[in-house]
Amino acid sequence: MSTQDTRHRAPRWAIWLPLALFGLFTALVLVGLLRPADRTVVSALVGKPMPQFKLPAALPDRPGLDSADFAKGSPRLVNIFASWCIPCRVEAPQLGALAKAGVRIEGISVRDSTENLRAFLSQNGDPFAAIGADDDGQVQLALGSSGVPETYVVDGKGLIRYQHVGEIRPEDVPLILEKLKEAGQ
Amino acid sequence: MTAEIGLASLWLAAALAALQLFAGAMGLTRKGETFAALVRPVAVVQGLLALLAFACLIRLFAVTDLSVKLVALNSHSLKPLVFKIAASWGNHEGSMLLWVTVMGLAGGFVALVERRLPERTMLATLAGQAFVSLGFYGFLLIASNPFERLNPVPREGQGLNPLLQDLGLAFHPPTLYLGYVGLSIAFSFAIGALVTREVGPAFARAMRPWVLGAWIFLTLGITAGSYWAYYELGWGGWWFWDPVENASLMPWLAATALLHSVSVLAARDALRTWTVMLGVVAFSMSMIGTFLVRSGILTSVHAFAVDPERGTFILALLAINIGGALTLFAIRAATVSEGERFAFLSREGALVFNNVMLSAILGIVLFGTLYPLLAEAMGAQVSVGPPYFNPMSALFAIPMLLVLAVGPLLRWKRDRFERVGRALVIPAMLVVVAGIALVVMGGVALLPFLGLVLGIGLAVASFMPLRSRNLRRLPLAVWGMVFAHFGIAVTLIGMSSESAFSTEKLVAVKVGETTHVGPWGVKLERVEPAAGPNWTALEARLLVRYGPDGDVTRMLPQARSFWAPPQQTSESALLTRWNGQLYAVLGGEGADGRWQLRLWWKPLVTLIWIGGLLIGFGGLLALIGRVVADLRRISLQGRIAWRKDGMSKLREGER
Numbered sequence: 001m002s003t004q005d006t007r008h009r010a011p012r013w014a015i016w017l018p019l020a021l022f023g024l025f026t027a028l029v030l031v032g033l034l035r036p037a038d039r040t041v042v043s044a045l046v047g048k049p050m051p052q053f054k055l056p057a058a059l060p061d062r063p064g065l066d067s068a069d070f071a072k073g074s075p076r077l078v079n080i081f082a083s084w085c086i087p088c089r090v091e092a093p094q095l096g097a098l099a100k101a102g103v104r105i106e107g108i109s110v111r112d113s114t115e116n117l118r119a120f121l122s123q124n125g126d127p128f129a130a131i132g133a134d135d136d137g138q139v140q141l142a143l144g145s146s147g148v149p150e151t152y153v154v155d156g157k158g159l160i161r162y163q164h165v166g167e168i169r170p171e172d173v174p175l176i177l178e179k180l181k182e183a184g185q
Numbered sequence: 186m187t188a189e190i191g192l193a194s195l196w197l198a199a200a201l202a203a204l205q206l207f208a209g210a211m212g213l214t215r216k217g218e219t220f221a222a223l224v225r226p227v228a229v230v231q232g233l234l235a236l237l238a239f240a241c242l243i244r245l246f247a248v249t250d251l252s253v254k255l256v257a258l259n260s261h262s263l264k265p266l267v268f269k270i271a272a273s274w275g276n277h278e279g280s281m282l283l284w285v286t287v288m289g290l291a292g293g294f295v296a297l298v299e300r301r302l303p304e305r306t307m308l309a310t311l312a313g314q315a316f317v318s319l320g321f322y323g324f325l326l327i328a329s330n331p332f333e334r335l336n337p338v339p340r341e342g343q344g345l346n347p348l349l350q351d352l353g354l355a356f357h358p359p360t361l362y363l364g365y366v367g368l369s370i371a372f373s374f375a376i377g378a379l380v381t382r383e384v385g386p387a388f389a390r391a392m393r394p395w396v397l398g399a400w401i402f403l404t405l406g407i408t409a410g411s412y413w414a415y416y417e418l419g420w421g422g423w424w425f426w427d428p429v430e431n432a433s434l435m436p437w438l439a440a441t442a443l444l445h446s447v448s449v450l451a452a453r454d455a456l457r458t459w460t461v462m463l464g465v466v467a468f469s470m471s472m473i474g475t476f477l478v479r480s481g482i483l484t485s486v487h488a489f490a491v492d493p494e495r496g497t498f499i500l501a502l503l504a505i506n507i508g509g510a511l512t513l514f515a516i517r518a519a520t521v522s523e524g525e526r527f528a529f530l531s532r533e534g535a536l537v538f539n540n541v542m543l544s545a546i547l548g549i550v551l552f553g554t555l556y557p558l559l560a561e562a563m564g565a566q567v568s569v570g571p572p573y574f575n576p577m578s579a580l581f582a583i584p585m586l587l588v589l590a591v592g593p594l595l596r597w598k599r600d601r602f603e604r605v606g607r608a609l610v611i612p613a614m615l616v617v618v619a620g621i622a623l624v625v626m627g628g629v630a631l632l633p634f635l636g637l638v639l640g641i642g643l644a645v646a647s648f649m650p651l652r653s654r655n656l657r658r659l660p661l662a663v664w665g666m667v668f669a670h671f672g673i674a675v676t677l678i679g680m681s682s683e684s685a686f687s688t689e690k691l692v693a694v695k696v697g698e699t700t701h702v703g704p705w706g707v708k709l710e711r712v713e714p715a716a717g718p719n720w721t722a723l724e725a726r727l728l729v730r731y732g733p734d735g736d737v738t739r740m741l742p743q744a745r746s747f748w749a750p751p752q753q754t755s756e757s758a759l760l761t762r763w764n765g766q767l768y769a770v771l772g773g774e775g776a777d778g779r780w781q782l783r784l785w786w787k788p789l790v791t792l793i794w795i796g797g798l799l800i801g802f803g804g805l806l807a808l809i810g811r812v813v814a815d816l817r818r819i820s821l822q823g824r825i826a827w828r829k830d831g832m833s834k835l836r837e838g839e840r
Contacts, residue, residue: 012519015514015518015519018462018465018466018511018514018515019508019511019512019515022469022511023508025473025555026500028555028562029476029500029558030500031562032561033497033500090341111714136774137773138773138774138776141773
């Protein structure tokens with residue numbers, strides 16, 4: 001078999017090729033960095049009506065929660081919580097303050113028992129006008145909520161106007177109040 | 186105090202890196218001998234200081250010192266200790282600190298042990314290493330200080346992404362990083378060799394163990410990451426062509442090519458330019474991959490730490506390091522002579538073919554990863570997935586696998602096909618038989634079909650280099666090659682089998698009801714709440730039976746809710762049998778009291794990761810073989826030198 005000479009020297013331009021390709025990469029990425037797309041996560045439900053649901057009362061002395069009631073009323077908060085959730089304890093003072101300021105707060109209690117729920121409310125305060133029992137977490141899922149706690153601002157027509165993921169911290173209270181005011185206009 | 190000690194040692198390490206760069210550069214000049222003597226000790230101390238900084242960070246996380254911002258953002262007092270420790274590198278700043286630490290330690294190690302290279306090349310190499318490190322130190326100290334304090338001190342930390350709260354994943358990033366950073370040494374060697382124009386077998390032998398070591402860690406890291414994605418993300422997939430996954434695959438492809446070309450250079454003094462370029466490209470791919478993941482420029486299912494501002498900083502680093510290295514390459518490559526010649530049909534020829542195919546696949550993966558960005562620049566939003574990557578990479582992988590069966594049988598320099606043809610008769614017959622069997626069975630798509638028949642042929646062909654050789658005297662490196670190639674075949678069979686024969690079932694079952702998937706009967710016995718240190722869950726107890734008369738086994742898939750931060754995950758349950766895995770995921774409960782179950786029967790799927798481990802094991806054998814051979818050579822040279830010394834003294838005595 002004949003020996004083919006594979007000792008060709010690479011052409012001059014080929015040696016500059018990696019650098020040129022890298023230059024293209026840098027230019028492309030720079031464009032991407034300087035014009036960043038809007039990547040803030042907005043819940044798909046913001047601007048949409050509350051999903052239809054009817055939750056039984058979590059406590060016998062308090063009404064349950066029917067999504068039909070939201071369409072006829074004033075702006076309010078819907079807070080998803082559970083007695084087994086530690087951040088829910090953290091946000092309880094803020095919910096209390098909001099309730100004291102005259103905000104109507106509805107609760108959805110997720111996978112909870114009556115006794116635990118009572119103990120939680122007596123320890124951490126009870127800002128809720130009504131509490132629905134979401135024993136299997138189905139309503140929570142329908143609301144597009146990924147965990148507890150989560151809070152929704154719902155306007156008088158039953159449209160979701162704002163979603164707050166995680167606990168409401170003291171610094172979040174003004175924003176929530178502002179969103180409620182917007183929802184009332 | 187710990188945080189301040191950490192920050193101080195980080196600054197000191199950065200200062201020493203600057204000194205190392207300066208002394209290295211001065212050492213290359215004519216009168217720089219004093220500076221030259223500084224470089225090695227400075228490199229060692231720099232590595233130790235970086236290690237001290239990293240140790241401080243681990244301690245801060247271990248005791249959950251919430252006055253440090255990074256700890257407060259990424260940890261939680263309730264977390265198990267091992268995950269507290271893992272949290273120290275499971276975030277942006279910590280992982281960057283881990284990066285410079287490994288780089289510093291590796292540089293220090295090179296400075297201590299490497300004596301084969303000409304001293305000037307060594308100086309240039311350590312200066313190059315310091316240059317790259319310096320960029321990362323600057324990045325840490327200016328843009329993302331891991332030791333920043335927080336005032337007021339929060340009552341509790343914000344936790345760690347629950348998806349990361351998993352033992353496999355806790356150790357997956359450090360494994361990959363060891364790989365990336367091992368390649369940084371190869372990069373620095375390439376720079377050093379380009380600066381002093383000393384590209385030859387000595388350079389290749391010095392570089393080879395680093396490439397091998399990096400490649401082993403990359404292989405194991407990718408294997409572990411793929412298995413993690415498979416069982417933790419709960420969708421039963423093991424490779425998604427996600428940008429983050431591609432970020433680890435690209436350096437692996439480049440390192441695999443480099444590994445083979447560095448062997449040609451060490452054994453035959455050929456492929457000089459090509460090896461140097463791959464040395465630059467392999468580490469560039471690590472940095473580009475890390476950049477793509479960290480900058481948030483690409484959307485990914487698991488880009489955990491994204492921040493466009495830091496992205497700009499890393500891009501500047503990339504432009505300086507990679508752009509600088511490629512410019513140096515372009516200027517110097519023409520002056521590096523090409524080395525020995527060889528025929529097309531030869532071991533070198535096969536390795537060149539393998540290099541070209543690997544580079545083509547690398548190009549395809551890189552293009553596919555960047556394409557969404559390109560499209561976005563033109564105003565369209567697209568995502569590129571398996572329909573592009575699978576056939577395009579197969580196009581080059583298949584010819585490469587064919588040559589992989591032949592290459593190891595070929596002789597260096599020149600060979601005849603008649604000589605190696607005989608060894609391939611049995612594998613070729615197996616390929617035909619398997620092909621006929623699969624056609625008779627029917628229903629297998631083209632790519633899995635090719636994968637299965639080639640995998641079976643290759644599995645046998647990879648042992649052919651052992652034929653008619655004395656197995657006890659065979660070098661370890663040859664055993665390593667055999668195992669690694671056999672591992673490729675095993676992985677290939679696992680991948681193809683998974684996509685050809687998997688059966689999936691999505692059902693809603695009542696408690697007490699039985700459903701079937703593949704040969705399995707699955708009964709939902711009950712669903713109960715369960716709780717862990719920082720999560721609650723619903724746990725299903727499934728009773729499963731293989732075939733009508735198999736033993737009954739339990740499986741316990743969970744739907745978990747974490748509360749810090751709030752997130753739900755599916756903990757899938759896996760049941761491994763010799764011929765495959767049953768995979769079960771618990772979904773939600775329907776209004777009628779039925780539970781959603783997702784079940785997969787995946788024949789031979791475990792071969793994917795067993796193959797990955799075999800590949801890594803092969804690499805390890807080769808590494809041990811090379812290092813032992815090097816040590817022997819060094820001690821032999823030492824003894825010869827000692828004898829010569831003794832002889833001359835004797836002679837002097839006679840006089």
